[in-house]
Amino acid sequence: MHATPTRPTRRPLRRTVRGTAQAACLTLAVLGLAACQGGGDATPATEGGTIPEFTIASIAAFGSLDNTKPNAASGASLVTEPLARIKHDGTLEPVLAESIEAKADSVVVRLREGVTFSDGDPVTSEDVAFSIERSADPASAPALAAQLGSVGSVERTDETTITVKTTRPDPTLLNSLAQNVLVVKKSYVEKSGEEYGSPSAPPIGTGPYEVDTFGSSKIEMVRNADYWGEAPDIEKVTYTFLPDSDTARLAMGSGEIDLQWVITGAEIKRWQQVGGANVAVLPSTNLSFLSLDVTAPPFEDPHVRQAIALDVDRENVNEVANGGFGTQLQGLVSPNQLASVCGQQEAEDFLASLPQASFDPDAAADELAASSHPDGFSFTVPAPPQDQSYAQTLLLSLQEELKPMGVDLKIDPLSYPEWVQQVTAHEDLGMQVWTYGSSNPDPAQVLTMFVGKATATAGGLNTANYAPPALEKSLAVLASSFDDEERCAAAQEIVGAVAEDAAYVPLFAPNIGVVTSDGFTYDESAGDPSDYSNGAWVHHVSRTS
Amino acid sequence: MGIARYVGQRLVALLVVLTAVSFLVFVLQDLSPGGPELSILGISGQADPEAVAAVRAKYHLDEPLLVRYGYWLGDAVRLDFGRSTNTGEPVMTVVGARAPDSLRLALSAFAVVLLVGIPCGLLAAFRRGRLADRAITTTAIVFASAPPFAVAIVLIYLLGVRFPVLPPFGTGEGLLDTARHLVLPALALSTGGLALIVRQMRASALDVRSQDYVTFARSRGVSRSRILVRYLLRNTLVPVVTAGGLLLAGMVSGVVFVESVFGLPGLGSLLIDSITSKDLPVVQGLTLLTASVVVLGSLLVDLAALALDPRARMTGADQ
Numbered sequence: 001m002h003a004t005p006t007r008p009t010r011r012p013l014r015r016t017v018r019g020t021a022q023a024a025c026l027t028l029a030v031l032g033l034a035a036c037q038g039g040g041d042a043t044p045a046t047e048g049g050t051i052p053e054f055t056i057a058s059i060a061a062f063g064s065l066d067n068t069k070p071n072a073a074s075g076a077s078l079v080t081e082p083l084a085r086i087k088h089d090g091t092l093e094p095v096l097a098e099s100i101e102a103k104a105d106s107v108v109v110r111l112r113e114g115v116t117f118s119d120g121d122p123v124t125s126e127d128v129a130f131s132i133e134r135s136a137d138p139a140s141a142p143a144l145a146a147q148l149g150s151v152g153s154v155e156r157t158d159e160t161t162i163t164v165k166t167t168r169p170d171p172t173l174l175n176s177l178a179q180n181v182l183v184v185k186k187s188y189v190e191k192s193g194e195e196y197g198s199p200s201a202p203p204i205g206t207g208p209y210e211v212d213t214f215g216s217s218k219i220e221m222v223r224n225a226d227y228w229g230e231a232p233d234i235e236k237v238t239y240t241f242l243p244d245s246d247t248a249r250l251a252m253g254s255g256e257i258d259l260q261w262v263i264t265g266a267e268i269k270r271w272q273q274v275g276g277a278n279v280a281v282l283p284s285t286n287l288s289f290l291s292l293d294v295t296a297p298p299f300e301d302p303h304v305r306q307a308i309a310l311d312v313d314r315e316n317v318n319e320v321a322n323g324g325f326g327t328q329l330q331g332l333v334s335p336n337q338l339a340s341v342c343g344q345q346e347a348e349d350f351l352a353s354l355p356q357a358s359f360d361p362d363a364a365a366d367e368l369a370a371s372s373h374p375d376g377f378s379f380t381v382p383a384p385p386q387d388q389s390y391a392q393t394l395l396l397s398l399q400e401e402l403k404p405m406g407v408d409l410k411i412d413p414l415s416y417p418e419w420v421q422q423v424t425a426h427e428d429l430g431m432q433v434w435t436y437g438s439s440n441p442d443p444a445q446v447l448t449m450f451v452g453k454a455t456a457t458a459g460g461l462n463t464a465n466y467a468p469p470a471l472e473k474s475l476a477v478l479a480s481s482f483d484d485e486e487r488c489a490a491a492q493e494i495v496g497a498v499a500e501d502a503a504y505v506p507l508f509a510p511n512i513g514v515v516t517s518d519g520f521t522y523d524e525s526a527g528d529p530s531d532y533s534n535g536a537w538v539h540h541v542s543r544t545s
Numbered sequence: 546m547g548i549a550r551y552v553g554q555r556l557v558a559l560l561v562v563l564t565a566v567s568f569l570v571f572v573l574q575d576l577s578p579g580g581p582e583l584s585i586l587g588i589s590g591q592a593d594p595e596a597v598a599a600v601r602a603k604y605h606l607d608e609p610l611l612v613r614y615g616y617w618l619g620d621a622v623r624l625d626f627g628r629s630t631n632t633g634e635p636v637m638t639v640v641g642a643r644a645p646d647s648l649r650l651a652l653s654a655f656a657v658v659l660l661v662g663i664p665c666g667l668l669a670a671f672r673r674g675r676l677a678d679r680a681i682t683t684t685a686i687v688f689a690s691a692p693p694f695a696v697a698i699v700l701i702y703l704l705g706v707r708f709p710v711l712p713p714f715g716t717g718e719g720l721l722d723t724a725r726h727l728v729l730p731a732l733a734l735s736t737g738g739l740a741l742i743v744r745q746m747r748a749s750a751l752d753v754r755s756q757d758y759v760t761f762a763r764s765r766g767v768s769r770s771r772i773l774v775r776y777l778l779r780n781t782l783v784p785v786v787t788a789g790g791l792l793l794a795g796m797v798s799g800v801v802f803v804e805s806v807f808g809l810p811g812l813g814s815l816l817i818d819s820i821t822s823k824d825l826p827v828v829q830g831l832t833l834l835t836a837s838v839v840v841l842g843s844l845l846v847d848l849a850a851l852a853l854d855p856r857a858r859m860t861g862a863d864q
Binding site for chain 1: 578583584586587588589590591592593595597599629633698702713714715806807808809822
């Protein structure tokens with residue numbers, strides 16, 4: 001008997017396999033369609049200036065809303081407020097404090113009356129004293145305490161007055177208190193213990209917003225109905241975690257985020273290209289400069305230092321590295337830092353009068369010829385990576401400019417921790433490339449850190465080892481006097497000497513860009529670089545249409 | 546009995562791996578410059594020697610390497626992994642808060658790889674040499690060569706901005722919203738695995754299809770779907786399941802990039818942050834977690850292979 005040949009098996013098998021594959025594709029399509037519903041979120045327009053929702057992007061993931069913890073989340077200052085805000089030109093705007101007065105032996109804070117926490121309890125001087133103490137305690141707040149080193153004891157003089165006794169006269173303490181202390185609710189902090197500031201115990205404060213949800217990728221805050229001050233326009237603020245700048249740009253283009261704080265000049269240019277985005281440019285408080293070690297060859301020779309200073313192509317480097325977003329520095333302080341003790345006009349006049357090392361390769365060659373290394377020399381510069389992208393651009397440019405003179409510049413790329421380590425080890429410093437973030441508008445911070453014998457040692461940041469004995473008196477005056485005229489003269493003497501001796505070669509102060517999405521603007525004239533950290537930014541956002 | 550011993554042996558091996566890996570990572574972190582004091586105090590804080598000394602004393606940073614490892618190990622065996630130097634929260638809490646995002650992402654990517662990769666691999670095998678096979682194989686090669694973060698950016702642009710059908714970043718809230726937010730990241734993470742599984746499945750299916758018992762079954766008139774499920778699928782899956790073990794290790798590294806690009810606060814971004822800020826307890830905790838996941842995952846994969854293939858079971862029982 002013949003077995004009937006079966007039908008060819010290929011087709012049905014294929015059909016079954018194909019069927020399975022098609023089923024998989026269909027499932028994906030269905031999922032895709034489900035995803036199709038509701039595209040990007042557009043912020044709906046409403047009446048008046050009210051903004052129902054506003055999303056601000058944050059590069060760091062959210063650890064804690066307690067600003068005494070390292071790497072605390074931004075946004076803490078919207079919930080718990082500072083005593084005052086210091087703008088980058090030194091003007092003080094009282095917030096929770098009605099007034100703050102600085103004297104040689106103490107700082108007296110008068111608390112605003114009638115303010116309550118968002119849970120209804122009144123704010124007392126006990127809460128303020130507690131907040132100052134815990135910020136000045138190295139055990140609980142190591143980073144903040146370093147800025148509040150002169151705080152001795154904190155006493156409640158009466159219901160609304162707090163006296164901070166200082167261990168030494170410190171004219172910068174007022175700024176430091178304003179910038180580092182956020183007023184917290186004492187009973188709540190003590191009850192929450194270590195958990196305070198974490199999602200299980202979010203802060204309760206006096207600020208314009210309260211914490212609504214606190215997740216690791218998003219913090220949502222809603223307006224505090226009982227806020228003592230002027231209610232901001234935004235009803236709900238969302239901080240969202242977005243570490244990648246390319247993704248952030250795409251997100252802003254599609255309306256998912258409404259504000260990005262951009263601190264690198266080169267990035268500002270890229271953000272300007274995002275469709276519909278508005279960029280407000282603010283002055284920054286970062287100072288970029290070179291330091292040259294005056295105690296060791298080759299830079300101990302002033303002619304060599306001048307040669308370097310004359311060979312830096314500041315304008316082009318600013319254009320390339322910062323996208324042109326930066327103002328050229330004329331001295332080791334920014335104009336507003338000097339203005340905070342000398343007044344605007346005098347500060348500008350003084351800085352303009354300083355010997356300016358403009359880009360002049362011929363003059364540089366002359367200086368080198370007159371030095372003890374007329375045939376050139378070679379040296380290595382440690383270059384820090386990341387945000388200091390200008391450092392790479394600057395060094396490559398300088399490398400080229402120095403070659404014809406026989407000076408061989410070698411670049412040693414380091415990781416940031418390695419770079420810090422070699423700086424604090426304080427040996428073989430040579431040339432160092434700096435970007436120093438000096439948020440305190442008082443010039444004392446920068447000048448005492450980079451000039452003088454106290455910091456020309458291991459652990460200190462005076463990488464030029466610049467410590468002429470004649471300047472010690474001025475440094476002391478700057479650090480401890482409360483007389484603005486005296487301090488202005490002292491600051492001028494120090495800055496002038498640095499310029500004369502070219503121990504530090506000032507480069508630029510790069511700008512900050514505040515990028516808002518289509519439909520919003522940021523008030524460039526009222527805005528300040530300190531807005532992001534002290535919470536003032538909510539008051540400077542408005543609709544365009 | 547054989548299985549129990551097998552699993553027991555593997556668990557002992559797990560402990561050995563965990564100890565070795567934790568020590569290695571500890572030493573590597575020690576060798577790299579800097580310590581948590583830079584992250585905690587900032588650069589200007591380095592100028593204050595008392596503050597630096599206080600931080601170093603708090604975390605026993607001036608003691609010899611072995612002593613410090615001893616402290617850590619002593620606590621770790623009691624399941625006390627210490628507190629993060631950044632937030633002060635217990636390491637378990639920090640890791641636990643971020644783990645669900647990574648887990649959801651990894652499982653979604655895994656699902657995509659299996660649900661799309663296996664059928665496509667079979668399709669390629671059955672349409673061998675034809676257009677479908679060429680298309681699938683070429684796509685697999687492209688996916689294998691493209692790094693996950695590059696694929697991620699392209700996906701965000703195409704499907705999140707240019708034709709906004711899906712959210713470009715973030716985690717979303719609620720079940721449906723979270724699922725929507727997972728589509729793009731899961732796709733980006735799955736590309737490497739897809740390439741692997743498709744190729745593996747195709748090769749395996751071609752091999753099995755040419756076996757005598759399949760030809761014999763067809764000639765006996767066994768139904769097509771029965772051949773597919775009872776004969777083909779189970780036999781082709783064995784090498785694929787083993788390849789799946791490799792998939793795990795690849796995903797662990799891919800997760801880091803994808804999370805960063807999509808702004809997902811999972812374990813990948815936690816790892817980057819804690820390494821750069823030298824948050825040693827968290828890095829150690831994550832290392833242990835990753836090593837455990839890879840080792841236990843391999844164990845599960847091997848058990849699955851045993852379940853699929855009785856021949857392996859017999860040799861396993863002999864050991």
